Amino acid sequence: MPQENIALFTIFGGTGDLAKRKLYPSLFRLFRKGDLQEKFAVIGTARREWTNDYYRTIVKETLADLKPTEAELTSFTSHFYYQSHNVTDTEHYVTLEKLADSLDKKYHLQGNRLFYLAMAPNFFGTIIEHLKTENIVTENGFNRLIIEKPFGSDFQSASELNEQIRKVFAEEQIYRIDHYLGKEMVQNISAIRFGNTLFESMWNKDFIDNIQITFAEFLGVEERGGYYDKSGALKDMIQNHILQVVALLAMEPPTIFSETSIREEKVKALKAVRIYSEEEAEKNFTRGQYGPGVLEEQKFLPYRKEKNVAPHSQTETFVAGKFLIDNLRWNDVPFYVRTGKHLTEKGTRINIVFKSVATNIFRDPEEPLEQQKEIPANVLTIYIQPTEGFSLALNGKEIGQGFDLRPVKLDFRHSSETTGNSPEAYEKLILDCLNGDGTNFTHWDEVAQSWRIVDVIRAAWDKKEIDFPNYASGTMGPPSAFELLAQDGFEWVWQPDEWYREKGKLS
């Protein structure tokens, strides 16, 4: 039986998309498993005027996929309360405080409070300030703040936001969500790295040639044009998710796998990521914006024709780049990253490309050494989504006479059965927060350093207009994304079939 967790959740943005798609289903799963039992309550707040009953009906609707029984639904949603709320109106916080206190008494919540900011970032500061001044933050229980990205829009604004929050919450009370850190296979990175001699002992510049991180999306901006056009791929993906993955891959082994030591190591790793000059940023990072294209027989509009996007938008929907990590472990090992919308295929993957064996002893001794066939590199691939698992590309002997090598792929995919039962990222992260475990959240030092790394690239790009669009929907980005690796003598390991086909490499 899991431990019963005791807390009042106050969800700002309780009528919003995130709450409906992720938070309510996650809370329900925790409830079903017994992680939440009787001693919890949820206040949903937002501008709209909803009744408790209507709110509960909406919450129920969000759970349809989980096939709850009527009894489960009634019992679960009886813990839900709605409070209409204007975040700038102090009076409203007074009402909220009263409701919170009464629920605390009713459900014996011991003053434990979890504030979830599931909304646009404009009002984060105001809300947090009022939580303090109106005494919604308690004295007797725990108070924890879960805050969604984006955390600022550059180092400056992030620092200001952080200072505001820190007036009310200590760093260890702040849970900055990066939902990728809740994903099974992102968490598996450390298990694979530190649980296997085969990888642990080779995890450095002596054995690794380069590391490739791809966050490819099949969809375009959809309904998010308004937000996205102000943000772009660099801030939306690289600054947070991708640099978090870089940190997990690059960090030194922690002494023990605890929140503190992992944070320490991740911060150290991010601080070792080279901060480019603007010239270097131009050279090592490249951007793209999708034009029209055809994907699986659907025709797609160019980005600039999407809803709420400026007709001459300079916003990038694609980024590829190379990070360098200036320490003894990673000196000169490129960490290539790329992310984009309307690419060939949806997929988040990490490829660890090991160095090839120093010499091909199976070569033809008659042929000049320079012309010997190089043996393909060993590659460890970690599949984060939609597939979850990992694989290892090795070489074996071609069956038959002689000693020709051929690539062999050893595969481990989580079965759909296990992944079906595996907790969703948000479920895991909310439970972590209830347990006071910040391992899978991002510390301010990480956020700060990530902005410092990314700000220079943004600054360099803002000085120069690009002739967008520069890649067709359904391709893997602009040619510059391939040249980036080619000039170092490498190529992307993961090249979806479609791209190959287009380049005439596949029939």
Add this chain to the structure above:
Amino acid sequence: MPQENIALFTIFGGTGDLAKRKLYPSLFRLFRKGDLQEKFAVIGTARREWTNDYYRTIVKETLADLKPTEAELTSFTSHFYYQSHNVTDTEHYVTLEKLADSLDKKYHLQGNRLFYLAMAPNFFGTIIEHLKTENIVTENGFNRLIIEKPFGSDFQSASELNEQIRKVFAEEQIYRIDHYLGKEMVQNISAIRFGNTLFESMWNKDFIDNIQITFAEFLGVEERGGYYDKSGALKDMIQNHILQVVALLAMEPPTIFSETSIREEKVKALKAVRIYSEEEAEKNFTRGQYGPGVLEEQKFLPYRKEKNVAPHSQTETFVAGKFLIDNLRWNDVPFYVRTGKHLTEKGTRINIVFKSVATNIFRDPEEPLEQQKEIPANVLTIYIQPTEGFSLALNGKEIGQGFDLRPVKLDFRHSSETTGNSPEAYEKLILDCLNGDGTNFTHWDEVAQSWRIVDVIRAAWDKKEIDFPNYASGTMGPPSAFELLAQDGFEWVWQPDEWYREKGKLS
């Protein structure tokens, strides 16, 4: 189109089991592929009085599994000739020489001759001597000798045999067959080792804990009691097949994968295998003989009740032991070997057991360090038969909250389709011999050193009677085979389910 090979095959033991089960089908496969076309002929010789026609009928019968057409059969067997032969009668060699010469002319064989000794070893010396004195060995083409095991029965007798052969054939003309060296996955050992950075760079005492080689047979001695009771598992399996596999696993990387450099490296490796004193042999090697038992609901007789086996036989049907290799690469890394008849399951496997990661960073920091759960070792398993392929046992993260590790197995098995089309060991070895490639045959220096290693163990054992039988048919050998590893703090990685069940480890 493959290259046409030109040769006269003279098969001594042409009516025997090996010729019928392996040689004729292998020659037919080569014929079908075009490796043999018009310019070849086969002389089968043996004591019995057969006609060419009868011989051809027998040869045809051995090919039934390959589903030949009538035309193929006629065309193939038209190259076959039978010569009744008493190996000690000089006159008979004169007849043989005449037949050989006439076939050479008829088929334009350019004096190329391949002599295959597919018979009991008693007359190897006599036959070879007569090949020379009666001029059956030619001057104008190549002359090659394929010789089956056993090559002697100890170092002394092997040396004598070798001297006899060397009077007629140079070392490079002698192809000593060890049919395991023709097996796809034995040949794959080198491809896996030298074609993958992940293994090549870890193939030494710093990363490998121990290596385990199992040659398990499900069958008993069957019809071979007479031969086997004079030989035993040590001479029948360890001296040849198993020490060959040890040499392939242990050798230093050759500069190039050529016959000469591989032989050099294998000999060097075998010379580094510690030759025990008799006391050490007693300690590091253990033997067994099967008693009655039940396997898959069949009841089995004890070895001593088998046909042609002495009623108080001291012959071992099981051996387990530990080899140590005294060089910089393998210092203190045990190579455990075992082989036996009537074991739980048929299977030839190699397990490379890597060292566990130095410390478990996922341990509970509250618990004393000595009590931490050790992380299971990474294991590379090479499946030689009946399954062919390899697998890698790694660790991943248990799905869900927290960071518990769990074993994960990455598997690569040759599909039955590819293995069905893959050449049989004998086919590959005969073609190697036609091509003059001795890579997959054993050099005299290897044979000699293997006998030196094994002779001491035999000598130690011969001094002490054992209370046989000491293991039941259907188990994985006597308890001493498990204690051998347990006293070093290890255990056999491959423990077939049945054995687990018996020990109550599986329900």
